[in-house]
Amino acid sequence: MAGWQEVPGALTAISVGAAAHVWGVNSTGTIYKYDGVGTDPWTQIPGTLTNIGVGSDGTVWGVNSTGIIYRYDGVGSDPWTQVPGTLTQISVGDADSVWGVNSDGKIYRYNFGTQAWDLVPGTLTDIGVGDDDAVWGVNSAGIIYRYDGVGSDPWTQVPGALTRISVGDATNVWGVNSDGKIYRYNFGTQAWDLVPGALTDIGVGTDGTVWGVNSAGTVYKYVP
Known part of the structure; x- marks a missing residue:
């Protein structure tokens, strides 16, 4: 039966590019990559972030508590390259879509x-990008939008209310609301469609892989 399978670990934010690309950060900003090996299936990555975005090809970007942006290059003891600009949340479709x-x-x-960075019209608090450049977002009131890229107002409102949203591709969009x-x-x-369970953050890969974390930091993987 479909449902959520608990995974060892504790995270506050999670991002999924595909089954092989699952990353997260915890309450202290420590960064982890899922490797699925042993009783502790997470590999700690040097650095500190508050939000992370992972693409279908394994591309990883993140932001820290002061809004500084980093791209993961995976080289040496400091595997992050700073990118000019400041953000609070980031989403990656693939190496060409951030x-x-x-x-x-x-x-x-x-x-x-x-x-x-090119400024895009509109105002959002959370954004999700698929590897086919599908983009959805939510604003501070929980209103949901889909990016159509047409005209001075390139966003189409979608019925519903969410606080977090994640996009694997144009046909694979999940989210959570303020009640979890x-x-x-x-x-x-x-x-x-309402899915049983309660989460505060969710990550969806292009291959349909879905992970989430709840308010206690417990990590889950969705089993279809």
């Missing part, structure tokens, strides 16, 4: 040509 929001709710998309309820978007009915 979006984020800052403390004022401003939305940015990283421009790999200019090596800088879990939802999966049903593209057939154009509505949200």
Whole structure:
């Protein structure tokens, strides 16, 4: 029967690119990568972050408590390269698709040509990016938006209310609301299906892999 399987560890935020790319941070900012080996299946990664984004190809970016942005290069004792700009939350579709929001709710998309952040119209507190460039977000009131990229207001409101959202691709969108309820978007009915359980953060991979953490820091993997 489908449901949530508890995984050893304790995290406050989690991100999933695919089954082989699951990363998270805990309440002290310690960074972990899931390797699935033994009774302690997490490998600690040097550095300190408060939010992390992982792409389907294993690309990893993160931000720390002061908003400083880092890209993971995996080299040496300090495997992070600082990227100019400040954000509070970041999401990665793949190596070519990185979006984020800052403390004022401003939305940015990283421009790999200019090596800088392009401002995108709108205001959000959380954003999710798929590896096919599907982008969804929620604002401070819990209102949900899907990015269509057309005109001066490139966002289409989607019914429902969420605080966190994660996108694997254009057909794979999950979120949680302020009560910890879990939802999966049903593209057939154009509505949200309630999924049993309670989480505060959720991560969805392009291959349908879903992980989450609850208010106590307990880590779960969704078993279809």
